[in-house]
Amino acid sequence: MDNFRFYVPTDIRFGKDRLTTELTDVLNVYGKNVLLVYGGGSIKRNGLYDQVIGLLGQNKNKVVELSGVEPNPRIETVCHGVALCREHDVDVILAVGGGSTIDCAKVVAAGFYSEEDPWTVIAGRKGFQGDALPIVTILTLAATGSEMNAGAVITNLATNQKLGVGGPAMMPKVSFLDPTTTFTVPAYQTAAGSADILSHLFESYFNVTEGTNVQDFVSEGLMRAVIKNCPIALVTPDDYDARANLMWSSSLALNGLTRNGKHGVWSCHAMEHELSAFYDITHGIGLAILTPRWMNYVLSEQTVAKFAQFAHNVWGIVEKDPMLAAKKGIQATYDFFKACDIPMTLLAVGIDEEKFEEMAKQAVAHSTIKTDAFVPLTESDVEAIYRDCLTESSFV
């Protein structure tokens, strides 16, 4: 196990019926001028927007709105948010939405105090050490874990770049996690969010660092929680416990708990970021498509033990031959996503081989997967994995 620092001071308020009694007290700690950040309007349809606006009105907050944050939030929206914060002397940012909305809010918060252009902040480095406006979130989608970590991913379509940035000040101060706010999440987004959670777990689980049983076994537990509850939420969208388990998994999958003490870089996220940057597809869908093909591509005598462990501990596969067990585990992963009605080929989401070479180059250029991944990947490896995603697969 490597040395690590675990410092996650986000105050999680988990459960239903909390906003009425807690939201304004939380905001009042920071001030009265609120930037309300949200996405495409689902919170207007499900009543959450009206509830929040009502509470802020009673509390005599001055509210400025940054709406229409994109599923892959764009730098232009961030810049607009920074300008609004400066113009209206914003004291605190309230992000109501999923990971995209929260990510956007984080970079707005950091951009407020930075004299640099926000894209410079993002493109310059992963570690942002500056100050940021305080962020409070109301999560409406179980997926990215942004509600309980310090990272954000922003897309620049002008440069075809989708890059991550993070820093201590960007960690939300308080996050409200109310499973009922996800009852209206459509099946497709529920499945994509679950795939995102699983991918966060897979990426750290398949790792070269030795002696990390705590992280690995906790990760297996979280995977099982998602695998059990996602199908329930798809069939019964208002099943409270299913939504609660998905929501809490999303936070724990990417708050450091399963990644701390390990080194190395993620593979599927690096490859998927290019799909989203070039084609603007849903992040979780891209991850679901890539993951089983990547698993199969990197499966070898060197990696088989971990894949066999995965097959047994996560999927309950009892099979003596490690290689066969590993393949069955990969097949189970693929079949799970397929059963969640995720389109499991790139062609099905409108991506053909035209830009594979360019995206593969970018995936390697924007990350260190060529040297630091679980199994290092060159441009041609990435291209081969993209190619494996064109049509349906079978692994056993």
Place this chain on the structure above:
Amino acid sequence: MDNFRFYVPTDIRFGKDRLTTELTDVLNVYGKNVLLVYGGGSIKRNGLYDQVIGLLGQNKNKVVELSGVEPNPRIETVCHGVALCREHDVDVILAVGGGSTIDCAKVVAAGFYSEEDPWTVIAGRKGFQGDALPIVTILTLAATGSEMNAGAVITNLATNQKLGVGGPAMMPKVSFLDPTTTFTVPAYQTAAGSADILSHLFESYFNVTEGTNVQDFVSEGLMRAVIKNCPIALVTPDDYDARANLMWSSSLALNGLTRNGKHGVWSCHAMEHELSAFYDITHGIGLAILTPRWMNYVLSEQTVAKFAQFAHNVWGIVEKDPMLAAKKGIQATYDFFKACDIPMTLLAVGIDEEKFEEMAKQAVAHSTIKTDAFVPLTESDVEAIYRDCLTESSFV
């Protein structure tokens, strides 16, 4: 899943070789006057005391010592610590030791600002809402989880009471978790600490709240990490990864991660606290002795499903009959503790039936196990469980 709040702002610095570069920077945030709290002198034998004193000397700290904190820390020691803090204008408390030392430091920290007698603070209520001196810890024993939570347990031998208290201000600001500091922990204490970690996990796992897959599956993972690594640490005390996994398990087992979202009170801790209060035995040993007998006592048609899940997911027991699976899981738990050389009867730790009735009364009086436990326990139930602990057991 119940509503819960998860707010654990302790800054964990995990790994080796961190003190030299980080300790004084951490302390300097709060001031120069340090109360150094430690136990029976093991840190003098293993060199940690000299290292810390050296660093504090170079940093020109004014150090006052509260040494000799008991394994079950006593109220007299707490009162002495409070007096030292007031006399020497202490700015920050540095606890170097295991859970007892850290617990003592917490109540000293809270007592400093309280006008009440420290025992009144403890006996009065579980929730302490007042202020406390900042606490920094250097953990030397994987066991109680006190390094990453807000609770403390203090013993009053004059009244035969061992009671818990907790509050937000009592949470350590920073905890250094260096697995190498536990290389010199004797086998008996390593086993007792592991039993304590497992007990924290068991107590929340066997619970009536429904829909808590995340908590339960994460808990199973942590149990497996302890079960795998404790025997390694017993055979090879300086196995870094084994010690690292035990240490990180100890923190995660009792920082809320596996308990949040559940209601109900713990059973074995309530029963064990009386053993320690009356006989001053090692807490983890008492828990190891009680736990399998308690499991067997509460096993029924109502509880069998959870015990069968435990047997399968934690011990890998494959058995179709749920009741037999459950019993095999309980037997595996008992056998594990026995294999760790824990004396598995009360007689073996010097406790006979003389005070069973009185201790059973106290266990029920000091807790709500009669109404709120996984399976409610009356005085006669507790007495029966104590009695089952007199001699060796077999469950299958």
